[in-house]
Amino acid sequence: MAADPSIAVQLAAHAARLRSLHLRTLLRDETRAPRLRRRLGPLLLDLTRQKLDVAALDALGALAEARGWRAARDAMFRGEAINTSERRAALHTALRAGGSRLPSPAPAAVRAEVAATLERMAHIADAVETGETAALGLPETVTDVVHVGIGGSDLGPRLAVEALAPYHTGRVRCHFLPNVDGDATSTLMRRLDPRRTLVLLVSKSFGTQETLLNGRALRAWLVAAHDGDAEAAARHFIAVSANVEAAVAFGVPRNHVLPMWDWVGGRYSLWSAVGLVIALAVGMPRFRELLEGAAHMDDHFREAPWQDNLPVLLALAGIWNRNALGYPSFAVIAYADRLRELYAHLQQVEMESLGKRVRADGGALADATVPVLWGGVGSNVQHAFFQALHQGTDVVPVDFVGVVRPDHALADNHDALLANLLAQAAALALGKTREEALAEASAGDAAAREALAVQRTFPGDRPSSVILLDALTPHSLGMLLALYEHKVFVQGCLWGVNAFDQWGVELGKTIASAILPALDGDAEAGAAFDPSTRALIEAIQARREAR
Numbered sequence: 001m002a003a004d005p006s007i008a009v010q011l012a013a014h015a016a017r018l019r020s021l022h023l024r025t026l027l028r029d030e031t032r033a034p035r036l037r038r039r040l041g042p043l044l045l046d047l048t049r050q051k052l053d054v055a056a057l058d059a060l061g062a063l064a065e066a067r068g069w070r071a072a073r074d075a076m077f078r079g080e081a082i083n084t085s086e087r088r089a090a091l092h093t094a095l096r097a098g099g100s101r102l103p104s105p106a107p108a109a110v111r112a113e114v115a116a117t118l119e120r121m122a123h124i125a126d127a128v129e130t131g132e133t134a135a136l137g138l139p140e141t142v143t144d145v146v147h148v149g150i151g152g153s154d155l156g157p158r159l160a161v162e163a164l165a166p167y168h169t170g171r172v173r174c175h176f177l178p179n180v181d182g183d184a185t186s187t188l189m190r191r192l193d194p195r196r197t198l199v200l201l202v203s204k205s206f207g208t209q210e211t212l213l214n215g216r217a218l219r220a221w222l223v224a225a226h227d228g229d230a231e232a233a234a235r236h237f238i239a240v241s242a243n244v245e246a247a248v249a250f251g252v253p254r255n256h257v258l259p260m261w262d263w264v265g266g267r268y269s270l271w272s273a274v275g276l277v278i279a280l281a282v283g284m285p286r287f288r289e290l291l292e293g294a295a296h297m298d299d300h301f302r303e304a305p306w307q308d309n310l311p312v313l314l315a316l317a318g319i320w321n322r323n324a325l326g327y328p329s330f331a332v333i334a335y336a337d338r339l340r341e342l343y344a345h346l347q348q349v350e351m352e353s354l355g356k357r358v359r360a361d362g363g364a365l366a367d368a369t370v371p372v373l374w375g376g377v378g379s380n381v382q383h384a385f386f387q388a389l390h391q392g393t394d395v396v397p398v399d400f401v402g403v404v405r406p407d408h409a410l411a412d413n414h415d416a417l418l419a420n421l422l423a424q425a426a427a428l429a430l431g432k433t434r435e436e437a438l439a440e441a442s443a444g445d446a447a448a449r450e451a452l453a454v455q456r457t458f459p460g461d462r463p464s465s466v467i468l469l470d471a472l473t474p475h476s477l478g479m480l481l482a483l484y485e486h487k488v489f490v491q492g493c494l495w496g497v498n499a500f501d502q503w504g505v506e507l508g509k510t511i512a513s514a515i516l517p518a519l520d521g522d523a524e525a526g527a528a529f530d531p532s533t534r535a536l537i538e539a540i541q542a543r544r545e546a547r
C-alpha cells in the first residue's frame, strides 16, 4: 500500500496561496470569521488571526476526517489500549466523567474506582478543612501541605492551585517540591512546623528519583520532630501512586495511599488523586467544579463536528502552522498572573506527548511533529521577548489567553491588561508598513527619516489565536486544560504518533543513576563514561576537595 503523502505535501498548494496573502488582506475576508471564531460556554476561541482561509481550513478538516480522528477519539473514551507501546488505555476522561452530560463509555470498573477515590479525597479534604484531623491520625490541625512530585505529578496541580487562588479556603498553605535541588526542601524544613504539616508524596511510578529523595529528607525531618517515632511521623504522609506496594514499603500507612492507574498518563493526571492538593486548597466542591469544566469540554469534543469542535480547530491551526507554514515553535502567553504556570504545564502536555520521531506503528514520520512550546505571562513578557516576536527573523505563532472578568476590583488594571493582549495580537497580525513608519517620522532630513522608518517597520503577518475565558473559575480552568489535552490528541492522530508514552525521558534517567556512584568517588563506575562526562565528574570532584 502506498504511504499517505505528507501533510505538508497535501497542504502545499493552500500554503503557497496563503503565504502570499498578508494577514491584513485575509482579515478583510468576511467569510473567514464565522468559521474561525467559536464559543463554548464561558470559553471563546478566536482563530481569525491565523493565516488560514476557508479553503485551507476545509482541506485541514478533510485531512482530519481522512485520518480518522472521530474513531480514534471514541476508542480513547471507551478505554481501548490506544497507548500501544505500553499496551494501556488513556482514560483521563473517565476521571471527570461524573461531571459529564453524556453517558460514559468507560468500563464500569474504572468508573467505580474513580468514584471511590473521589470519596476518599473528599474525606481527607474535609478533615483538613474542618480541622478534624484525628480522622487522619494526626493530633494537631494541619496548617501546611507539601506536595512532592515532578512532571505530571507537579505541573498540573501547581497550575490549578495558583490559578484558583481566590477560591482557596485559607485553611492551609500549599507548597510544591518538584526539584531534587535540596535548596527548596531545606528552606521548607526550616520554615514549617513538622507537627502541622501534611506531606503528599505524588508519583505514579513511585520510582522517581527526585520525589523519593525529597520524600526521604522530609521523612527524616518528621521522624526527628516526633522524637524518633516513625509511626507517628508516617501519619503525616499521604501517597498517590499506581505502585501502592512501593508507597507502603516507603513507610506510608496503607490507608494513606490513594490509587493512580496505569490508564492515566502523568501529564493527564491532575484530575485524579494527583490533584488532592487542589482539593485541599479549594475544597472538594470546587475540585468537582474543575472536573465538571473538563467534562463540559469532553462532551463537546465527543459531539461536535470538526467545523464546530474547539479542540479540533485549535489542533488544525497548529498543524497548519507547523506542517504547512513550517514554523518550528509557538508561544503560549497568558494575560493572567494566576495562569503563569500554564505554558509550563502545556510544555509537558504537548511536548512529552507529541515530541516523537517515529509513528505509533514504528514507521518513519512524513511530517515534522511538535513545535517547541514556550511562553510566559503578559504583560511582563512584552518587556522581555516580544521585540523578537514583532521584528525578529523567525515567526512565532502565539496563543494569547485572557480573562474577561477579574476577581478583583482594580478595573483600570484589568482593562489595561486586556488592552495589551488585544494590542499585541493586532500588532503581530497587522504590523506597520514602511510608509506608515515614514509618515510618523518627523525629525531630521529625508535620509534620516528613511533610516528611522526602516527600523520602525513591523512586517506583521504573524499569526496568533486568542482564547478568552469569561472568568477564571474552576469550571473554565477545567475547560481550558481539557481543550489543550484534546488538541494534542487530535494532532497525535493526524501525525500518527502515540501521544501517551514518553520513552524519550528514560535514557537520561538511566545515565543519571549510573553517574551517581561515580560522583561519590567510585573510580570504576566513572571509567565507564565518555571522555567529556568523565572530565566533568573529575572537575566536580576536584573542586569539592578544594573546599
Ligand code: F6P
Pocket: 150, 151, 152, 153, 202, 203, 204, 205, 206, 207, 208, 211, 266, 267, 352, 502, 505
Ligand atoms: O519525566 C518523565 C515522567 O515519567 C513524566 O511522564 C511524569 O509525569 C514524571 O516523570 C513523574 O513521574 P512519576 O509520577 O512516576 O513520579
